[in-house]
Amino acid sequence: MSEKQEPKKKGASEILLEEINGKSSGGSSSRRKLGQTLAIPVLAIFSGLVLGAIIIAVTSEGVYTAWAQSPLAAFGAAWEEVRIAYTALFTGSIGDPARIIAALQSGDSLEIRRAFNPFLESLVASTPYIFGSLAVALGFRAGLFNIGVEGQLFIGAIFAAFVGYSITGLPAIIHIPLAILAGALGGAIWGFIPGWLKVKTGGHEVINTIMLNFIAFRISDWLLSGPMRRPDSFNPVSPTIQESAMLPRFFESPIRFHLGFFLALVAAWLVYWLLFRTKWGFDLRSVGANPNAARYAGMSILGTTVLAMSLSGALAGLAGTNEVLGLNHNLAMAFSSGYGFDSIALALLGKSHPLGVVLAALLFGTLRNGATRMMVVAQVPIDIITVLQALILVFIAAPAIIRTIYRLREPEAEEEGVTIRGWGGD
Amino acid sequence: MASLAAQRESEYLTPTRQRVTGLVFLGLAAAIWLIFSRSTEAGLITTFKLVPGGIESNLPDWQMPTLMTLNLLAIACAFLGGVQMVRGFGRRTNLVLAIVSALFIFGFLVWAAADKSMNLTGLLNTALSMAVPITLGAFSGVLCERAGVVNIAIEGMMLAAAMVGALVGSISGSLWVGLFSAVLTGALLGLVHAILSIKYLTDQIISGTVINIFAGGMTAFISSKFMQINQSLNDPGIFKPIEIPLLSEIPIFGPILFDNNIFVYAMFIFMVVLHIGLFHTRWGLRMRSVGEHPKAADTLGINVFRTRYMAVILGGMMAGFAGAYFTLGSVGRFDEFMTAGRGFIGLAAMIFGNWTPFGSFGAGLLFGFSDSLASKVAILGVQIPSQLLGMAPYVVTMIVLAGVVGRGQMPAADGQPYVKE
Known part of the structure; x- marks a missing residue:
């Protein structure tokens, strides 16, 4: 599978460049252009990490006790504090390099797997982010702000879980695709509603998707407190899904790495293909860029908007499906820890391009996974990752700040930030 | 007109x-x-x-x-x-x-x-207190959006202010200092929103989302780093109800309206002040003109940028005040994500209330009422799951937004950044 994707991905990165620079990239200057393109995100991530370090330092008590001795000691303590925290973040997310090398030399397969587990766990953590931010990115491309990923994710998870536990006696080869399709359908329904309302009534999708989020939470709370609750349990948890609906895992028990990650990559490739290689994708991007021009060109605003919103919802539904079928194997109350809102940040970081989105999702899945270890080792609460995310997003959303700090040149072409039209219907 | x-x-x-x-x-x-x-x-x-x-x-x-x-x-x-x-x-x-x-x-x-028997006064009393943060949040939205800046960061501003209010209130031992710092937090985040969306022309919804993510992360970080470990940092106390003599003696309405803490009274005062300010003063006319047609306002010599900065900072202060209600006016303690989406519902109340103070209060009251009803109905043992009843306000908002029953009049330049030529 990976050999097949290789040449396509190169195409994707070229298109990423063209998209962002607004021109087709010539062969000779493409390396310089790549540097320009990557400068803002890389510097944004770097600045975010620096600010995160400052937050870790100023909230640590050790630094203040050292300050009583001398400012220099306080600086040393702060450095030490940050070093321990970020080292733990790295070993928790990628793995301990020394241990990996030792494991590889010993040749013990169990030890190798254990050494690589943090890395594989990072991929597991990234998977829902890939689906979720693809959903937001697809919406952005069509000029839609899908803030309802969280709700679509819940509805998708409900559908997938129901198909997963209620149908028995199917072989896995049928049951798994069926449950996945159900999850996508659930999300698609929840995305269809705001899309249809936007076209038909002009009701803004931001408010409607926020409302649908709350409705989805209530539906899932209600289902789990009654109709879908596990019969022998007092906890609001659905029954465990059938074994035939579980996404296969590649290694033995403690390692949870499962098929979902590759499905997410396939979804990313499909979104890329749809957006940049089909007429419908062209229509969608045209409607997103300039709906009036697209209307004059004879494109169907209605069809495109509704379909884009439904597909976006389907992708969000798959994020929930992935968690149910691949990881938790049941549906629990409030199982999603804000994937929906995080996905907005990641779609922006990845410039709404499937390749960029996958990279951004991998970065944040990795950070989030490492943060667990950071919390244990350095007593830095896991929420620092959310703060980092917000800081990075500020720099991405307002690149002028980054340019001022690092004295970068203004871009040649007028850089078009991500814009979504206001509350107005059209 | x-x-x-x-x-x-x-x-x-x-x-x-x-x-x-x-x-x-x-x-x-x-x-x-x-x-x-x-x-x-x-x-x-x-x-x-x-x-x-x-x-x-x-x-x-x-x-x-x-x-x-x-x-x-x-x-x-x-x-x-x-x-x-x-x-x-x-x-x-x-x-x-x-x-x-x-x-x-x-x-x-x-x-x-x-x-059976149901306590109607109790129901209305709960409804009023549940309406307070929603209504104040809606006022924040009215202030910002009348000047043409969309504010979906009400939720984040409320959450941050709730946390700061509890923390500073506990450290200083004074509720008023806590309240002041909460309002200041709101103003600060309002300033950030204003700078991002007015100066850097960031999309206003994205800027709001950034503030929401930041506030969620930062409050959870500080809460689990300090406030959960050291309980004395999370014990500000609450503003006690003040009974207004004579008025609170009125049957039925007296105990509902005139035996509350300062947040409820402030809500009514803000409602009237905001209405007069917006629709009967020069300040309000300028602000609305900036929200309706910034170019025309600029031509007439109104400073569009300053008006918008002022509006967003005032909106932030209002959201900060709303946030303080959670810790200093109702619970007396900060819990992670305790605002639980009230800021977004406030936004819906603003739209429902047609971008006016009185309308926002009415919508806030309706949402508060349905919240309190959902909790009461569970006690009465009615065969409707309280979760489904709790959905009603969201469904109603979507119906109103769809224009089934008369569409609202939103400011014409809402959400559009202004670039001086």
Whole structure:
């Protein structure tokens, strides 16, 4: 599978460049252009990490006790504090390099797997982010702000879980695709509603998707407190899904790495293909860029908007499906820890391009996974990752700040930030 | 302005909208008849207690025969629906809609409390306190959006202010210092929102989302790093209710309205001040002109940027005040994500209330009422899951947004950044 994707991905990165620079990239200057393109995100991530370090330092008590001795000691303590925290973040997310090398030399397969587990766990953590931010990115491309990923994710998870536990006696080869399709359908329904309302009534999708989020939470709370609750349990948890609906895992028990990650990559490739290689994708991007021009060109605003919103919802539904079928194997109350809102940040970081989105999702899945270890080792609460995310997003959303700090040149072409039209219907 | 009023008039009078609204009225009448009346046995009595718990009073309970009341309500709704279908209420359509909705809700209460007794005053009291953060959040939205800046960061501003209010209130030992710092936090985040969206021309929804993510992460970080470990940092106490002499003696309404803490009184004061400020002062006219047509306002010598900065910072302060309600006005402690989406509901209340202070309060009260109803109905043992009842405000917001019952008038330049040429 990976050999097949290789040449396509190169195409994707070229298109990423063209998209962002607004021109087709010539062969000779493409390396310089790549540097320009990557400068803002890389510097944004770097600045975010620096600010995160400052937050870790100023909230640590050790630094203040050292300050009583001398400012220099306080600086040393702060450095030490940050070093321990970020080292733990790295070993928790990628793995301990020394241990990996030792494991590889010993040749013990169990030890190798254990050494690589943090890395594989990072991929597991990234998977829902890939689906979720693809959903937001697809919406952005069509000029839609899908803030309802969280709700679509819940509805998708409900559908997938129901198909997963209620149908028995199917072989896995049928049951798994069926449950996945159900999850996508659930999300698609929840995305269809705001899309249809936007076209038909002009009701803004931001408010409607926020409302649908709350409705989805209530539906899932209600289902789990009654109709879908596990019969022998007092906890609001659905029954465990059938074994035939579980996404296969590649290694033995403690390692949870499962098929979902590759499905997410396939979804990313499909979104890329749809957006940049089909007429419908062209229509969608045209409607997103300039709906009036697209209307004059004879494109169907209605069809495109509704379909884009439904597909976006389907992708969000798959994020929930992935968690149910691949990881938790049941549906629990409030199982999603804000994937929906995080996905907005990641779609922006990845410039709404499937390749960029996958990279951004991998970065944040990795950070989030490492943060667990950071919390244990350095007593830095896991929420620092959310703060980092917000800081990075500020720099991405307002690149002028980054340019001022690092004295970068203004871009040649007028850089078009991500814009979504206001509350107005059209 | 005259043409705008005429346009609104004609919008309400379109035959389709008139009939759709009439059908909604008739539908509600049918719902009272089919769902409530049909499932009620004859001879049952509904009792409403009119005195809040814990207060001695000789006010008698309010009793009524359930079935007859329901039938009367259904007939009243059907009559109003018929009039709307045939003649239409014109400009008063929304008022009649409110009346019909109130009749429907009253019908629901009568049905739910059949053969039982329900404390009506208690229900309304809870509704009012639940409406406070939603309404104040909606005021924040009104301030920002009347000047043309969309603020979906109300939630984040409220959350951050709630945390800072609790933390500073605990450290300083003074509720007022806590409240002041909460308002200051709101102002600060408002400034960030203003700088991002006015100076850097960041999309206003993205800028708001950034603030929401930041506030969620930062409050959870500080809470789990300090406030959960050291409980003395999370114990600010709350503002006690102040009983207003004489007024609080009024039967039924006295205990509901005039025995509250400063947040409730402040909400009413802000509502009036904001209404007068927006619609009867030069400041308000300038602000609205910036929100409707910034270019024209600029031509007339109004400083668009300064007006917008002021509006967003004031909106932030309002959201900060709303956030302080959670820790200093109601719970007395900060919990992670304790605002639980009230800021977003405030935003919906603002839209529902047609970008006006009085409308926002009405919508906030409706949302607060449905919240308090959802909790009360669970106690009465009605066969409707409280979660489904809790959905009602969100569904209603979507219906209102879809323009089924008269579309609101949002500021024309809402959400559009202004670039001086």
